[in-house]
Amino acid sequence: MTWLDPPEGTGFGLDDLPLGVFSTRGGPRRTGVAVGDAVLDLGGLTEDPVHLSGSLNAFLALGPRAWRELREQVTDWLTQPSCRRGVEPHLLPRDGVRMHLPVEVADYVDFYSSRHHAANLGRILRPGTPPLSANWLHLPIGYHGRAGTVAVSGTPVVRPCGQRRADDGPVFGPTQRLDIEAEVGFVVGTPTELGVRVPVEDLAEHVFGVCLVDDWSARDLQAWEYVPLGPFLGKSFLTSVSPWVVPLAALEAARVAPPPRDVPLQPYLRDDAAPWGLDLALEVRLNGEVVSRPPFAPMYWTPAQQLAHLTVNGARLRTGDLFASGTVSGPDRDQSGSLIELTEGGTEPIRLADGSVRTFLEDGDVVTIGATAPGAGGGRLSLGEVSGRVEPAR
Amino acid sequence: MTWLDPPEGTGFGLDDLPLGVFSTRGGPRRTGVAVGDAVLDLGGLTEDPVHLSGSLNAFLALGPRAWRELREQVTDWLTQPSCRRGVEPHLLPRDGVRMHLPVEVADYVDFYSSRHHAANLGRILRPGTPPLSANWLHLPIGYHGRAGTVAVSGTPVVRPCGQRRADDGPVFGPTQRLDIEAEVGFVVGTPTELGVRVPVEDLAEHVFGVCLVDDWSARDLQAWEYVPLGPFLGKSFLTSVSPWVVPLAALEAARVAPPPRDVPLQPYLRDDAAPWGLDLALEVRLNGEVVSRPPFAPMYWTPAQQLAHLTVNGARLRTGDLFASGTVSGPDRDQSGSLIELTEGGTEPIRLADGSVRTFLEDGDVVTIGATAPGAGGGRLSLGEVSGRVEPAR
Numbered sequence: 001m002t003w004l005d006p007p008e009g010t011g012f013g014l015d016d017l018p019l020g021v022f023s024t025r026g027g028p029r030r031t032g033v034a035v036g037d038a039v040l041d042l043g044g045l046t047e048d049p050v051h052l053s054g055s056l057n058a059f060l061a062l063g064p065r066a067w068r069e070l071r072e073q074v075t076d077w078l079t080q081p082s083c084r085r086g087v088e089p090h091l092l093p094r095d096g097v098r099m100h101l102p103v104e105v106a107d108y109v110d111f112y113s114s115r116h117h118a119a120n121l122g123r124i125l126r127p128g129t130p131p132l133s134a135n136w137l138h139l140p141i142g143y144h145g146r147a148g149t150v151a152v153s154g155t156p157v158v159r160p161c162g163q164r165r166a167d168d169g170p171v172f173g174p175t176q177r178l179d180i181e182a183e184v185g186f187v188v189g190t191p192t193e194l195g196v197r198v199p200v201e202d203l204a205e206h207v208f209g210v211c212l213v214d215d216w217s218a219r220d221l222q223a224w225e226y227v228p229l230g231p232f233l234g235k236s237f238l239t240s241v242s243p244w245v246v247p248l249a250a251l252e253a254a255r256v257a258p259p260p261r262d263v264p265l266q267p268y269l270r271d272d273a274a275p276w277g278l279d280l281a282l283e284v285r286l287n288g289e290v291v292s293r294p295p296f297a298p299m300y301w302t303p304a305q306q307l308a309h310l311t312v313n314g315a316r317l318r319t320g321d322l323f324a325s326g327t328v329s330g331p332d333r334d335q336s337g338s339l340i341e342l343t344e345g346g347t348e349p350i351r352l353a354d355g356s357v358r359t360f361l362e363d364g365d366v367v368t369i370g371a372t373a374p375g376a377g378g379g380r381l382s383l384g385e386v387s388g389r390v391e392p393a394r
Numbered sequence: 395m396t397w398l399d400p401p402e403g404t405g406f407g408l409d410d411l412p413l414g415v416f417s418t419r420g421g422p423r424r425t426g427v428a429v430g431d432a433v434l435d436l437g438g439l440t441e442d443p444v445h446l447s448g449s450l451n452a453f454l455a456l457g458p459r460a461w462r463e464l465r466e467q468v469t470d471w472l473t474q475p476s477c478r479r480g481v482e483p484h485l486l487p488r489d490g491v492r493m494h495l496p497v498e499v500a501d502y503v504d505f506y507s508s509r510h511h512a513a514n515l516g517r518i519l520r521p522g523t524p525p526l527s528a529n530w531l532h533l534p535i536g537y538h539g540r541a542g543t544v545a546v547s548g549t550p551v552v553r554p555c556g557q558r559r560a561d562d563g564p565v566f567g568p569t570q571r572l573d574i575e576a577e578v579g580f581v582v583g584t585p586t587e588l589g590v591r592v593p594v595e596d597l598a599e600h601v602f603g604v605c606l607v608d609d610w611s612a613r614d615l616q617a618w619e620y621v622p623l624g625p626f627l628g629k630s631f632l633t634s635v636s637p638w639v640v641p642l643a644a645l646e647a648a649r650v651a652p653p654p655r656d657v658p659l660q661p662y663l664r665d666d667a668a669p670w671g672l673d674l675a676l677e678v679r680l681n682g683e684v685v686s687r688p689p690f691a692p693m694y695w696t697p698a699q700q701l702a703h704l705t706v707n708g709a710r711l712r713t714g715d716l717f718a719s720g721t722v723s724g725p726d727r728d729q730s731g732s733l734i735e736l737t738e739g740g741t742e743p744i745r746l747a748d749g750s751v752r753t754f755l756e757d758g759d760v761v762t763i764g765a766t767a768p769g770a771g772g773g774r775l776s777l778g779e780v781s782g783r784v785e786p787a788r
Contacts, residue, residue, distance in 0.1 A: 106541070106542055107540055107541055107542045112623060122622075126622075133621045133622055134621075135557075135564070135618055135619060135621065138557060138563070138564050139557055139564075139619065141619070141622075141623055141626075142623065142626055143537070143538070143623040143624050143625075143626050144537070144538040144539060144540055144626070144630070145538060146501055146538055146709055147500070147501055147541065148500055148501045148709070148710055148711070148712045148715070149588065149709050149710060151588070155588075158588075158589050158708055160707035160708050161706060161707060161708075162706060162707050163529075163532060163533055163660060169532070169657070170529070170532050170533075170660070172660045172661075172662065194543065194545070194549075194552075194632070195552050195788060218707070221707065224529055224533075225529060225533065225535065226622070226623075226624075227527045227528075227529065228516075228520075228527055228535075228620070228624070229506060229535055229536065229537040229620075229624040229625065230537050230620075230622070230623040230624020230625070231537075231623065231624070232535075232536055232537050232538070233703070233704075233706065233707040233709070234707075236538070236704075236707060236709040237707040237708045237709055238588070238708075263563070266557060266564070266566045267566075268566065309627070310627075310630075312555060312556060312627065313554035313555060313556050313612070313615065313627040313628075313630060313631040314552055314554050314555075314631045314632075314788075315540055315542070315543050315627070315630040315631055316542055316543060317542070318542045321542070394589060394708075
């Protein structure tokens with residue numbers, strides 16, 4: 001029935017249709033849609049300035065109606081035989097384009113919404129105290145990260161330097177505990193005015209879509225600096241995001257209820273009526289080998305709750321705001337989204353297929369995080385990948 | 395010798411020349427220079443698109459040579475009799491213009507660099523533990539704030555809602571401990587690439603100038619949320635900045651050495667050769683009455699050290715980055731930059747001239763922070779003011 005039939009295993013089917021920003025050699029940045037092993041060049045096809053602006057922001061600012069209309073239009077273009085002649089010349093091989101940061105990030109907030117991750121870190125970093133802080137079950141803990149060092153997948157991960165604790169006081173040098181954090185990010189399109197709260201039911205009015213996030217972390221820098229104001233340089237050297245932003249509209253079949261609540265929630269956080277838990281399956285590969293399969297469904301706090309919390313004090317949203325879930329870790333060790341959990345704080349190294357062992361990342365290591373979700377048609381759709389290679393400290 | 399002779403007491407003399415963004419009724423936003431009780435309309439005078447872009451960012455991005463050249467040019471315009479005829483029509487009464495946010499803020503970082511403030515807060519909030527955390531003397535503690543809720547002086551301070559701790563678990567409602575934080579902010583013009591460190595001696599290559607900051611704080615929200623990832627909603631509802639950015643070049647006479655160091659510093663933080671302590675005198679007024687006079691000279695960490703620390707891990711700078719000093723508090727109670735210190739955690743109210751008492755802010759309260767500095771000519775120059783009026787929760 002459709003003229004375009006993406007081959008199996010290429011990742012992005014017709015129920016996916018993620019947006020990204022790409023260029024071909026020497027050409028300007030423009031918006032594209034990933035489908036199969038191709039990119040549909042929206043900039044070239046539509047000649048709409050919105051798709052030629054070099055980031056998704058201008059399109060995201062148009063709001064949910066425009067998002068829906070484009071999705072319907074692209075579906076028509078890629079399926080209606082009558083559209084083939086006009087559209088096909090704008091399908092480019094995906095392996096021939098260069099991907100860029102899809103969104104000019106306004107504010108970047110990182111949450112801490114996996115109960116397993118929070119409890120693991122509490123146990124590893126603060127032994128002898130309760131693994132969850134007293135507030136954790138009552139609100140989605142989060143903090144602001146550095147928007148300016150959010151970069152697209154493939155950006156080199158230069159090992160950062162900084163202070164870390166040693167026996168005789170702090171020492172300075174390259175981090176010795178370079179880690180990953182496998183996360184899911186949510187990209188805001190529709191802004192709000194100062195003072196406006198976004199209710200839990202309005203997630204899809206404001207959030208356009210989802211990307212994958214690797215919030216690279218220098219655990220030794222972080223451990224020394226983070227009391228009392230939270231993580232700073234241990235995180236701000238690089239946060240990588242996947243180049244393709246999958247519309248929330250593609251994830252309807254992935255919606256699930258979050259885990260049962262241990263304590264009653266404040267009304268502004270109750271989302272039982274139409275919960276936004278998401279049954280995403282993440283996969284973390286270290287030098288090509290799968291080392292973890294973190295499930296997103298057990299996340300305690302949903303993106304709808306995160307957004308409601310983020311704005312309950314009147315903080316405004318801007319187009320391009322990015323908020324991330326926090327490290328995604330499941331109940332089992334091999335479902336952990338960070339090496340500090342996979343190796344129990346670096347005390348139990350993991351062994352790779354080549355016989356080498358790892359606690360934290362070594363120079364030259366490549367980490368790739370991918371994810372899939374149930375698709376509309378019963379199959380699975382791809383959220384793409386975010387990847388980075390560790391380079392030596394400068 | 396000069397044709398323009400700003401009357402005494404109007405704040406901005408010829409050695410000051412701060413930049414801001416203003417509009418007149420119905421007109422577009424453009425860049426101006428404050429001098430005496432006037433604004434020199436740079437947009438109108440030069441017709442340079444850089445000064446008609448609606449924020450200072452385009453000009454700040456031009457770098458220190460352009461900043462110097464403009465300062466020399468403006469000085470000539472305002473002093474050379476031959477310039478008078480061309481320039482005078484572009485001098486507008488300052489009380490007839492509307493001021494806007496001077497800078498499109500990229501990332502906002504808030505430090506914690508007053509030893510007196512950090513020790514006071516440690517004592518008040520964490521009694522029984524050492525007042526300074528173990529890292530405090532070794533590095534300038536900082537964290538990222540919300541860039542999107544930085545707003546210009548005069549923006550209403552709507553009392554934020556959120557969760558706070560109560561005897562039977564958290565409750566939700568308007569903050570009951572709304573506070574100020576009197577700070578000094580530093581505005582970055584020249585960006586860097588990812589991976590580049592800014593040495594302490596390069597402050598003036600990257601930072602264009604200084605503004606005043608009121609980092610409004612909801613102490614009860616903050617106390618409940620901030621463990622373990624730092625302040626979030628307790629701060630992100632509003633951060634106010636003064637409209638006039640005073641060039642660093644105007645503050646040469648204000649430079650002083652910071653206090654002696656208790657512990658040796660890592661080499662990247664040593665700035666003994668040409669330190670950037672600043673002898674600024676802040677003044678906090680509550681409903682018109684001076685309640686505190688925080689001195690900036692005793693700040694333990696200088697802006698040069700803050701910038702060197704911020705970038706030592708390779709975090710890049712963008713034009714429009716704003717980093718603030720943290721609350722400025724001197725050794726004496728009446729030199730405190732926050733009400734939580736002035737009132738000893740709300741236990742010792744201050745009495746105002748009208749007979750009323752305050753622990754934290756009440757609806758209708760107006761807080762204004764001003765500052766002056768030694769000027770080049772032996773007098774004092776103004777850093778302007780940042781002000782806000784508290785409105786009831788919505």
